[in-house]
Amino acid sequence: MIDIHHHLIYGVDDGAPSFEHAVQMAEVAIAEGVTHIACTPHSSDSHPYQLDTNIERMAEIQAKVEGRLELSLACDFHLNADNIQDALKNPLKYSIGGKGYLLVEFSEMAIPPQLTDALNRLQAVGYTNIITHPERNPIIVKHPQMLADWIRMGCVVQVTASSLYGRFGNSAEAFANELLDRNWIHFLATDAHNLEWRPPHLKKGYEYVANRAGEETARRLCFENPRAAYFGTKMPKQPEAIGIWDSAPIKFQEVVRSAPKRPSASSGANPAANAEKKPGIFGRLFGK
Numbered sequence: 656m657i658d659i660h661h662h663l664i665y666g667v668d669d670g671a672p673s674f675e676h677a678v679q680m681a682e683v684a685i686a687e688g689v690t691h692i693a694c695t696p697h698s699s700d701s702h703p704y705q706l707d708t709n710i711e712r713m714a715e716i717q718a719k720v721e722g723r724l725e726l727s728l729a730c731d732f733h734l735n736a737d738n739i740q741d742a743l744k745n746p747l748k749y750s751i752g753g754k755g756y757l758l759v760e761f762s763e764m765a766i767p768p769q770l771t772d773a774l775n776r777l778q779a780v781g782y783t784n785i786i787t788h789p790e791r792n793p794i795i796v797k798h799p800q801m802l803a804d805w806i807r808m809g810c811v812v813q814v815t816a817s818s819l820y821g822r823f824g825n826s827a828e829a830f831a832n833e834l835l836d837r838n839w840i841h842f843l844a845t846d847a848h849n850l851e852w853r854p855p856h857l858k859k860g861y862e863y864v865a866n867r868a869g870e871e872t873a874r875r876l877c878f879e880n881p882r883a884a885y886f887g888t889k890m891p892k893q894p895e896a897i898g899i900w901d902s903a904p905i906k907f908q909e910v911v912r913s914a915p916k917r918p919s920a921s922s923g924a925n926p927a928a929n930a931e932k933k934p935g936i937f938g939r940l941f942g943k
């Protein structure tokens with residue numbers, strides 16, 4: 656499998672806290688059957704993108720897992736004004752391996768219509784926009800029409816694997832499952848941050864999708880589409896995204912939000928990944 660969203664670079668954001676921790680995360684990913692990881696440090700107001708440090712640290716981790724796991728640099732790109740301007744000035748700077756697929760994250764506070772224009776402009780300079788974990792954004796959950804509009808424009812969608820089975824609460828779970836049933840998901844990824852409460856588990860997500868939507872869909876979301884994004888090639892033909900062309904407003908089933916679940920003792924391959932460690936307030940509130 657290929658994981659296109661993973662905070663493996665240590666010490667640059669709220670991802671891996673140390674080199675040793677990052678290597679352990681890489682080992683968990685290998686044990687899960689992951690062969691390639693796009694390393695996606697944040698580029699946000701709280702975590703500025705440190706290109707040189709990211710390159711250096713990724714090379715250190717790569718040297719430790721050479722021949723078993725391949726790494727490529729990307730970015731968890733927050734759609735703020737500075738980021739958008741810089742990405743437009745430096746085409747492909749933030750995309751996976753500089754090859755065009757860009758992971759974009761929307762604010763949970765507001766999504767002004769100008770951001771749709773920004774997506775169009777990014778697309779015009781060569782990026783393929785990957786909307787990251789819409790199921791965890793309360794604005795998008797409330798207005799699935801937005802996501803339909805972006806998919807119609809040519810954007811693709813990445814869901815966090817553990818959202819499908821309730822890690823981020825029942826609202827995210829229901830939304831992610833409805834996205835799956837409607838063929839609106841193109842990628843499953845871990846968005847791993849650490850070994851304890853945001854571990855790099857992709858296998859369980861693969862199995863979940865295989866059970867609910869079939870093996871072919873699981874392969875498309877965990878192998879084929881991620882391979883295209885990782886290597887910068889065209890994605891294979893996707894099944895029809897159900898409902899995105901409907902003239903009536905799109906309605907998803909309504910679910911009352913519940914608190915996110917912490918990982919259970921049986922949720923990981925690595926014992927270290929099962930340790931019950933209390934997430935910080937930022938993680939509990941925003942799951943970043």
Ligand SMILES: [Fe+2]
Binds near residue numbers: 662
């Ligand atoms: Fe992320």
